[in-house]
Amino acid sequence: MTESLPIARIKAHLRYQNQFVRVWDDEVAFPGGRSGSYVRIEPAQKGRGAVILVQAEARIALVRVYRYPTASWEWALPRGFSDEEDSAVTARRELAEELGLEGVTPVRIGTVTPDSGLMSTYVDIHRVVLDTLPETVPRDSGEVSEVVWVSAQELDRRIAEGEIQDAFTLAAITFDRLNGVRSGRGD
Numbered sequence: 001m002t003e004s005l006p007i008a009r010i011k012a013h014l015r016y017q018n019q020f021v022r023v024w025d026d027e028v029a030f031p032g033g034r035s036g037s038y039v040r041i042e043p044a045q046k047g048r049g050a051v052i053l054v055q056a057e058a059r060i061a062l063v064r065v066y067r068y069p070t071a072s073w074e075w076a077l078p079r080g081f082s083d084e085e086d087s088a089v090t091a092r093r094e095l096a097e098e099l100g101l102e103g104v105t106p107v108r109i110g111t112v113t114p115d116s117g118l119m120s121t122y123v124d125i126h127r128v129v130l131d132t133l134p135e136t137v138p139r140d141s142g143e144v145s146e147v148v149w150v151s152a153q154e155l156d157r158r159i160a161e162g163e164i165q166d167a168f169t170l171a172a173i174t175f176d177r178l179n180g181v182r183s184g185r186g187d
Contacts, residue, residue: 004020006031007038020044020081042120047082049123050091051168052106053176054099058129059149062099062164063138074144075158076166079123087124095128096133098144100137104128110175114167125172127179 003068008029016023021041028038062075080094091106108125114121138144155173158164
């Protein structure tokens with residue numbers, strides 16, 4: 001059975017674009033025939049972004065980054081938006097830039113849509129497990145000011161106290177824990 005779409009696009013108007021995004025202001029028809037507009041934002045490049053949970057010796061890597069839109073420093077997992085078709089390529093690039101890690105193999109554990117009411121963006125969540133705690137030296141010191149490796153308990157404390165608010169980080173932790181429960185890891 002084909003379900004009809006509740007909002008029909010009549011005409012798309014590209015209002016702004018740069019190397020990262022395109023902003024559309026579409027003429028649409030809402031249910032009941034009422035006309036209006038709907039703004040949507042899409043990535044300028046094909047592919048998906050990546051957020052990466054890196055674990056070593058029961059610790060998880062967090063990076064401290066400045067986020068211009070919120071004018072704040074945040075603790076979060078490494079992440080980046082795609083300029084590649086394969087999000088694993090994006091994940092490896094971000095790990096090299098933000099943690100200085102090379103030669104790792106990210107495994108996709110889930111996908112999120114950051115704000116599906118406005119953005120047509122998909123971001124894949126990856127997990128990397130390392131045998132030993134590596135020395136992490138960010139290559140992009142303009143983006144990452146600090147790296148810490150925290151235990152699960154410390155991570156939970158930072159979340160509970162509001163120190164970690166990044167939605168990608170919270171989603172990745174949830175996916176990781178659910179995958180761990182299903183696989184018997186239980187961490």
